[in-house]
Amino acid sequence: MLSRRALLCLTPALALQAPSARRLTTRMSAAPPYTLYDLPVSNNGARVRMLLYYKDVKDVEIVSPMELGGLRSEDYLKVNPQGKMPALSCRDENELVPESDTIARFLGGKFDAGGAFSPPAGSIEALKADRLCRHHDVYLAPIQGCLYKASPQGQAYGAFPTRDAALDEFQKQLKLIERYADETGPYLCGAAPSQADCALFPTLIFADTMLPKFDREFTVGPNTQKWFDMLKSTDPVGQRIYDEVHSALEGWAGKGRWDTIHGAGLRDTEETIFDKIVAGDIPSEKVYEDDLCLAFKDVAPCAPVHVLLIPKHRNDLSQLRKAQPEHVGLLGHLMSKVGAVAEAAGLDDYRVVVNDGAGAGQTVFHLHVHVIGGRELAWPPG
Numbered sequence: 001m002l003s004r005r006a007l008l009c010l011t012p013a014l015a016l017q018a019p020s021a022r023r024l025t026t027r028m029s030a031a032p033p034y035t036l037y038d039l040p041v042s043n044n045g046a047r048v049r050m051l052l053y054y055k056d057v058k059d060v061e062i063v064s065p066m067e068l069g070g071l072r073s074e075d076y077l078k079v080n081p082q083g084k085m086p087a088l089s090c091r092d093e094n095e096l097v098p099e100s101d102t103i104a105r106f107l108g109g110k111f112d113a114g115g116a117f118s119p120p121a122g123s124i125e126a127l128k129a130d131r132l133c134r135h136h137d138v139y140l141a142p143i144q145g146c147l148y149k150a151s152p153q154g155q156a157y158g159a160f161p162t163r164d165a166a167l168d169e170f171q172k173q174l175k176l177i178e179r180y181a182d183e184t185g186p187y188l189c190g191a192a193p194s195q196a197d198c199a200l201f202p203t204l205i206f207a208d209t210m211l212p213k214f215d216r217e218f219t220v221g222p223n224t225q226k227w228f229d230m231l232k233s234t235d236p237v238g239q240r241i242y243d244e245v246h247s248a249l250e251g252w253a254g255k256g257r258w259d260t261i262h263g264a265g266l267r268d269t270e271e272t273i274f275d276k277i278v279a280g281d282i283p284s285e286k287v288y289e290d291d292l293c294l295a296f297k298d299v300a301p302c303a304p305v306h307v308l309l310i311p312k313h314r315n316d317l318s319q320l321r322k323a324q325p326e327h328v329g330l331l332g333h334l335m336s337k338v339g340a341v342a343e344a345a346g347l348d349d350y351r352v353v354v355n356d357g358a359g360a361g362q363t364v365f366h367l368h369v370h371v372i373g374g375r376e377l378a379w380p381p382g
């Protein structure tokens with residue numbers, strides 16, 4: 001006879017009968033009709049859990065994805081091909097559902113048709129909640145990794161080349177919640193909790209906990225702050241969600257996770273002469289400047305034209321060998337601006353050099369790119 005786990009491997013439909021040795025909820029005698037794969041730290045999962053807690057739903061068991069071998073396991077990928085939490089398995093409907101928004105809407109309708117969580121389409125209540133959920137899903141959730149990911153691969157944080165740029169955008173989008181937050185409250189869309197509270201509150205717990213670690217303020221408008229404080233301190237469901245997510249983040253802290261993240265635990269604070277130039281404390285002959293980089297003439301030129309191109313925020317890039325995947329955006333930006341720097345310096349042909357280490361001629365430990373020209377350049381270089 002096939003084992004339960006072997007059966008799970010055969011077909012996604014059979015994954016609907018997932019066992020649940022590590023249930024977060026109380027074990028039930030009969031298999032419940034819905035299984036939510038999730039962990040306490042997941043803010044997207046907490047969006048669904050919050051809804052379930054408000055409705056006191058008993059028909060959904062909450063199970064760790066580890067039960068299926070983890071997010072990247074073959075079994076879990078059958079449930080959610082993105083390998084993300086949360087995911088819902090619906091036994092009776094024979095459906096597997098990824099995406100917190102879809103799950104929350106389905107369960108909101110399923111367990112309370114016509115209630116606060118599922119106002120009729122076209123009603124003002126639906127419009128208000130949808131507007132805030134959409135703000136969360138489009139402008140906050142896609143870049144939330146800047147709050148906690150150590151070293152994202154590829155394109156760092158959505159469209160943003162650096163963690164700093166993504167954090168700036170995240171802070172800006174947090175403030176915009178105020179535009180749609182109900183003035184009287186106590187919930188985001190008025191007297192009763194809605195999908196909007198469930199979508200935004202867990203993400204704001206992340207923001208409130210993590211932004212100070214990057215020396216940034218958790219700043220939201222007054223109505224948003226009043227709502228956040230109310231959920232955190234007096235609303236029983238809000239308190240429960242806060243404890244789950246916040247304790248899990250503290251657990252990460254306990255394991256030293258922030259010590260590996262530039263700007264959170266890991267800090268590069270040594271001030272170099274280039275930091276003083278960026279701050280304007282030491283004058284320089286500027287050639288090019290944008291939000292991320294500055295180019296200025298070298299005071300000890302090795303050719304008629306010798307320009308240094310530096311990142312304004314070094315972010316631990318004291319030298320090229322310190323580069324991590326999270327620096328890909330910044331390094332790409334520097335390289336893509338070399339042409340503009342050379343043109344501004346009046347160069348036609350030029351050489352681009354990065355000295356890495358004292359033995360290679362590096363004297364300032366703040367990554368810099370030399371752009372050299374204005375004379376015949378020999379090859380190989382000396």
Ligand SMILES: N[C@@H](CCC(=O)N[C@@H](CS)C(=O)NCC(=O)O)C(=O)O
Nearest residue numbers: 042043044045084085086099100101
């Ligand atoms: N758009 C998805 C996002 C899901 C998501 O990013 N989940 C995170 C947890 S909040 C996750 O599973 N991260 C683990 C990973 O990416 O390895 C949703 O709303 O469900």
